[in-house]
Amino acid sequence: MKRTLLWISALTIATMVSACGPKRPATTTGQGPAAFPGATTSAPATTPAPTSSGVVPPPPPVVIPPDQPVVAIDPLTKAPIEAINKDSPLKPVYFAYDSDVLDDAARKAMADNAEVMKKYSTWIVTIEGHCDERGTAEYNLALGDRRAIAAKNYMVTLGVPAERLRTVSYGNEFPFDPAHDESAWKQNRRAHFMLTAKD
Amino acid sequence: MRIVVRSLVGVLVAGGVLTAATSIPAGVTSLPLQDPQKPPQQTEIVLTADKPGSHPKVGVPDFTVTGDAKVKEAADLVANVLWADLEYEREFYMINRKSSASIPVAATPGTLPFDQWQQIGADFVLMGSAKASGSALTVEIRLISTRGDKPGHEDFGQTFSGCSVENARYCAHAIADDMHKRIRGVDGIARTKIAFTSDREPGRMTTRPVEDSGQSKEIYIMDYDGANVRPITRNKSLNVAPSWGPDGRTLAWTSWASVYPDIYLTSLDGRPATRPANGTEIIQNQHPAISPDGGKIAFSSSRGGKPGYYDIWVIDRDGTNLRNLTPNTVDWSEGAPTWNPNGNQIAYTSDRGGSNQLYVMNADGTGSRRVTFAGPVDRPTWSAKNFIAYTLRQPAGHDIAVLQLTGQQPVIITNGAGSNKQPTVSPNGRHIIFVTTRWGKEHLASVDIDGNNIKQLTTVGNNTYPNWSPSPR
Numbered sequence: 001m002k003r004t005l006l007w008i009s010a011l012t013i014a015t016m017v018s019a020c021g022p023k024r025p026a027t028t029t030g031q032g033p034a035a036f037p038g039a040t041t042s043a044p045a046t047t048p049a050p051t052s053s054g055v056v057p058p059p060p061p062v063v064i065p066p067d068q069p070v071v072a073i074d075p076l077t078k079a080p081i082e083a084i085n086k087d088s089p090l091k092p093v094y095f096a097y098d099s100d101v102l103d104d105a106a107r108k109a110m111a112d113n114a115e116v117m118k119k120y121s122t123w124i125v126t127i128e129g130h131c132d133e134r135g136t137a138e139y140n141l142a143l144g145d146r147r148a149i150a151a152k153n154y155m156v157t158l159g160v161p162a163e164r165l166r167t168v169s170y171g172n173e174f175p176f177d178p179a180h181d182e183s184a185w186k187q188n189r190r191a192h193f194m195l196t197a198k199d
Numbered sequence: 200m201r202i203v204v205r206s207l208v209g210v211l212v213a214g215g216v217l218t219a220a221t222s223i224p225a226g227v228t229s230l231p232l233q234d235p236q237k238p239p240q241q242t243e244i245v246l247t248a249d250k251p252g253s254h255p256k257v258g259v260p261d262f263t264v265t266g267d268a269k270v271k272e273a274a275d276l277v278a279n280v281l282w283a284d285l286e287y288e289r290e291f292y293m294i295n296r297k298s299s300a301s302i303p304v305a306a307t308p309g310t311l312p313f314d315q316w317q318q319i320g321a322d323f324v325l326m327g328s329a330k331a332s333g334s335a336l337t338v339e340i341r342l343i344s345t346r347g348d349k350p351g352h353e354d355f356g357q358t359f360s361g362c363s364v365e366n367a368r369y370c371a372h373a374i375a376d377d378m379h380k381r382i383r384g385v386d387g388i389a390r391t392k393i394a395f396t397s398d399r400e401p402g403r404m405t406t407r408p409v410e411d412s413g414q415s416k417e418i419y420i421m422d423y424d425g426a427n428v429r430p431i432t433r434n435k436s437l438n439v440a441p442s443w444g445p446d447g448r449t450l451a452w453t454s455w456a457s458v459y460p461d462i463y464l465t466s467l468d469g470r471p472a473t474r475p476a477n478g479t480e481i482i483q484n485q486h487p488a489i490s491p492d493g494g495k496i497a498f499s500s501s502r503g504g505k506p507g508y509y510d511i512w513v514i515d516r517d518g519t520n521l522r523n524l525t526p527n528t529v530d531w532s533e534g535a536p537t538w539n540p541n542g543n544q545i546a547y548t549s550d551r552g553g554s555n556q557l558y559v560m561n562a563d564g565t566g567s568r569r570v571t572f573a574g575p576v577d578r579p580t581w582s583a584k585n586f587i588a589y590t591l592r593q594p595a596g597h598d599i600a601v602l603q604l605t606g607q608q609p610v611i612i613t614n615g616a617g618s619n620k621q622p623t624v625s626p627n628g629r630h631i632i633f634v635t636t637r638w639g640k641e642h643l644a645s646v647d648i649d650g651n652n653i654k655q656l657t658t659v660g661n662n663t664y665p666n667w668s669p670s671p672r
Binding site: 081082085086100126128135136137138139141142145146148149150166167168169170173174194195196 | 404407408409410411412413416437439440455458459460480483485486499501506507508509532534535548555575577578590592597620621663664
């Protein structure tokens with residue numbers, strides 16, 4: 001309970017900092033706390049209990065005396081791994097049917113992911129390879145592996161140490177969208193970046 | 200407790216259906232996995248030759264019962280399960296029990312209402328009686344001819360002692376296997392088991408660190424007919440591709456319990472599973488197949504080659520003697536190995552020709568040759584009867600195909616209803632259990648090798664990767 005309260009305070013401070021800081025962009029496309037949408041409003045981020053999905057009431061305002069230096073506490077450094085993965089700053093990478101080839105959108109997403117991983121230098125990330133349901137389970141396990149490894153190799157070229165990247169394939173066993181149409185399949189053909197360890 | 204199959208009232212020629220007798224010596228047969236305490240079956244029996252092609256019509260009245268309601272319940276279960284076991288193998292034409300329900304139950308063969316049985320087409324009436332002593336159940340079976348000069352003639356009689364009231368299904372399966380063997384010369388499969396993967400029990404996949412990580416998938420075992428499902432793993436991870444050893448007690452499978460896929464091996468005796476292939480994050484191992492002599496495991500592994508590309512490896516079950524059977528440095532991926540009945544060849548998939556196809560090689564890795572030319576294909580199962588069943592990609596989905604390896608074209612067994620994948624073949628080669636989406640989710644279904652007799656075996660959750668146990672020996 002004490003930890004949770006502390007963390008809410010940290011969030012609040014970070015929110016205020018990011019809202020007030022003149023250099024911080026207002027959009028959520030950049031890196032850092034503002035790129036972690038939901039962290040300031042989502043209850044699961046503050047409550048490790050996996051079943052909670054309610055919204056936390058706004059915390060009491062924290063008064064920061066003027067002229068006193070403020071140390072920004074980044075919520076991502078304190079948040080539980082599961083909370084970060086729930087609304088991750090690491091973007092998924094999507095693939096064409098039966099392909100492990102990285103396209104421009106994939107490279108762009110991974111450029112952002114590489115920045116996040118450089119900023120949080122203790123993070124260990126497992127890149128999961130996933131497939132849509134249309135192939136066979138056995139083939140898809142191998143295809144998922146190739147997708148994950150293609151993503152890992154590109155991350156390494158972007159300067160992320162290979163030791164901080166792991167790969168595993170889940171084939172078509174854990175679809176992100178369980179529907180049976182192209183819009184679901186598109187979601188399910190991906191390399192998913194899962195934070196595995198930090199600090 | 201012993202099941203003593205005590206012969207015999209007499210096996211005589213009747214109506215040209217049942218023929219002469221040869222005695223076979225008493226033997227001891229273990230009954231894998233039914234009930235660990237359950238003992239070997241001792242037989243002193245008379246063997247009758249089969250008459251392929253004729254399908255005697257058999258009616259099954261209620262069994263007569265000596266005992267209380269619990270015994271009556273067990274006797275009803277034996278009658279129903281035995282009926283279904285006999286119906287499944289299609290050696291007898293089984294008359295629906297509802298259509299004979301109004302015919303009075305007779306206490307002795309002589310008092311059977313033969314005219315009524317003849318009216319609904321029965322060549323034989325399978326009479327049963329059950330009595331219990333404590334939980335020990337004794338079932339007597341008699342097959343009575345309704346036709347010919349002497350209706351009431353007993354053509355097969357057997358007393359099965361050592362069954363139990365609690366395990367009436369198994370009693371019926373043992374009787375069915377015995378009847379098939381001795382009356383029809385057919386190796387029944389009523390006592391076999393199916394291992395499979397299912398997400399039927401709620402439980403989060405705990406090896407993915409996120410709240411909505413997905414449903415864990417565990418290994419289960421059930422009877423061939425879908426009854427008696429019991430869990431084998433409880434690790435809240437992903438567990439797939441179970442493969443039986445020849446003893447019907449050893450199981451190998453792929454588990455992500457350590458986060459990365461590795462081969463696990465258990466004797467189903469409560470001891471912890473071993474990991475003979477010693478997988479790591481870098482060396483990922485999948486899809487084990489235990490050799491017919493039980494000594495080796497073939498599997499696919501990413502070790503040694505280019506990352507992300509798998510080869511077929513083989514290892515002794517104690518973890519020694521590891522070798523790569525398909526070494527290559529190009530972008531080929533091999534998978535899904537399966538042994539031939541002799542253990543001297545392995546079929547597997549490879550995408551070396553552009554699409555995933557089946558190849559057959561010697562068990563030392565030499566002499567690979569391609570054996571399928573349509574598809575892509577996946578998941579070969581080399582049956583004990585020496586044909587290969589596999590998953591074939593069709594324009595609209597997947598179907599189950601069977602390849603004889605003697606030059607013929609493959610035969611497609613399923614007909615495009617839903618997507619049909621991952622076949623496994625019964626030890627007698629007469630049935631295939633596979634995964635189908637025809638009923639919505641992924642369910643296991645049984646089909647005869649001729650494409651008939653589709654039966655749904657699972658109704659809960661998603662169910663995949665069926666693997667048929669060997670027959671009890």
